[in-house]
Amino acid sequence: MTKLSNNPTELNELKALWQAREQSNSAWLNQLQKHAFDIFSSSGFPTTRMEDWKYTDTRNIATNYPQWLKTQPQTIAHTPALLDIDNSIHLAFIDGHYSPEYSGTKQLPPGIIAGNLGDLADCYPGLLQEKLGKLANNNDSGFVAINTAFACDGAALLLPDNQDLEQPIYLSFFSSTPEITIQPRLLINLGVNSRATVLEHYSSNVAAITNAVTEINCGKGSELTWYKLQDEHIDAWHTAVQYAHLDQDATIKTTQIDIGAGLARNELRLTLAGRGAHAEAKGLLMADAQRHVDSRITVEHTAPETSSRERYRSILADCARGVFNGRILVQAEAQKTAAELTNKNLLLNSGAEINTKPELEIYADDVKCAHGSTTGQLDETSMFYLISRGLNIDEARNILIRAFAGELLTDISIEALRNRVQSALEELEHGHVK
């Protein structure tokens, strides 16, 4: 039995808040929430005594979670810092609640369901009941369980079969009320042979807690390009878990970008469950000051002839702390699997630090798997070479840092996102002086 990390007052407060929550009209949803809350009641929030949380102390989040959950959203004072994405379908959430005002769903082609999860649960009960909570495992951590226990606000995107959606789907979560807890819940479902591009964007201009859970189903032959940008305020705390399940010949291309937050933890769990499924998972983690960014990815190959490639890079400045854990798991039935995991880390200052752990766990015999990890500083010989050509120290650093980010930056297909990442890189370059 795991020892409870919440003190009883926190748990009681959460229980009161949970009981007082606005109940759904759907009995199945209430049941799902209740089951999750029961699990949370016995697990609590994770502690550093747990192997998976060894380097990431979430005590501050646990302490403030209930209190900040009581915070009522204030009228938004400034226009939220959203990305200007051409031609996108936009679902905007302000302080955790769906905002029709900032959303833009006019371009939604027929057949596609996109909107606020809570509303859709009432409109399409059958569809959602079939999918919601099926991939997320409340036993994975207290954060997942408590998110499910309150699951209501968030985005749902359901694509029918054979739908090739050109416009990117932009899901933005912006917090502007100080000391608020938001618990976005997302559900993405691609029908057979469908194609879509989705961006989850989290930002804030205040101290806030975000605890998000995303469930992604990729139907047979479908292809999802998924981005996540975590660009929260330095006093904000962010945790998120994504579960993705791939059927036969489905492809998922994920890019996770961490720029902000005082503490951020992201967990991506991919399951390649159909023959021929393929995943490309990329991550670019940037942190300066005293930020803490923890990123983990688990790719589970459960079907034959599946392949995955994971490329994660981090750039840490000042006294930032990074944690990376990459795990490839090949089950016995997943013969002829190919998987490759690389993790490269660039430390710009001697105060920056990273704990990295790539892991392979293989139960099949006919597989091709590789993993590797490197950590280093900017190469001095390269620096001098560029400087000897007339570039000043800052220019030389910028070029080498950008080169390190490499295709993780240049491959981003959404221009506004690429520009944001680019400017974050520049801030990282300039923000700190040798």
Add this chain to the structure above:
Amino acid sequence: MLIKINNLHVSVNETEIIKGLNLTIGEGEVHAIMGPNGSGKSTLAQTLAGHPNYDVTAGTVEFAGQNLLDLAADERARAGIFLGFQYPVEISGVSNIYMLKAALNARRKAAGKPEIDAVEFMRFVKEKAALMKLDQKFLTRGVNEGFSGGEKKRNEIFQMAVLEPKFAILDETDSGLDIDALKVVANGVNQQRDDKCSVLLITHYQRLLDYIQPDFVHVLANGQIIRSGDKDLALELEANGYDEILAAAKA
């Protein structure tokens, strides 16, 4: 006179490598420096380019009327110094052309000029690449990334041709070049020389000097220039090696 080195002493990790070196180079002159392995040739080259690991403990270096030692490495480059490295580094993810454009613009910025026009730049770079018989595919590849030894050296001279320095220090640019490449590289250097660029040519082989006729040849040993002469000195060294000269210098 373009550069005047007077009583230069240089230490690396507290060990003195250059021990009182004097050398004066006029505008458009080519000076060859030869000398045994480990005698300090590359140390001299790196020091002049401003590498931070090389400590100048005594002496002066005057360059185009300025105190060179007062300038940081990037300022020296913008003032017109170019170092062709003995071992050019590979920088993946930074294309040759991107680096050159940044380097040219850094010069223009320092001179208060606007950034170079993209079309103009491409035309100029392609012209120089053709001169160096450098395939255009090398322009977009990472700096020296996966280049053969000879290609790297050729790329150094190509960069020199683009950056048009006042003073080029070429550290064993001839090693690893085949005969044809040697001619191409020599041709590139000679063109710069015609444009009044002065050259310090570090080499182990007299052969290079058949293609680039030096005005002076110096022998560097033990951190000092122990003998200077004209191009015939190189022939003499080729025939007799360094023993005689080293012995004479000791006596």
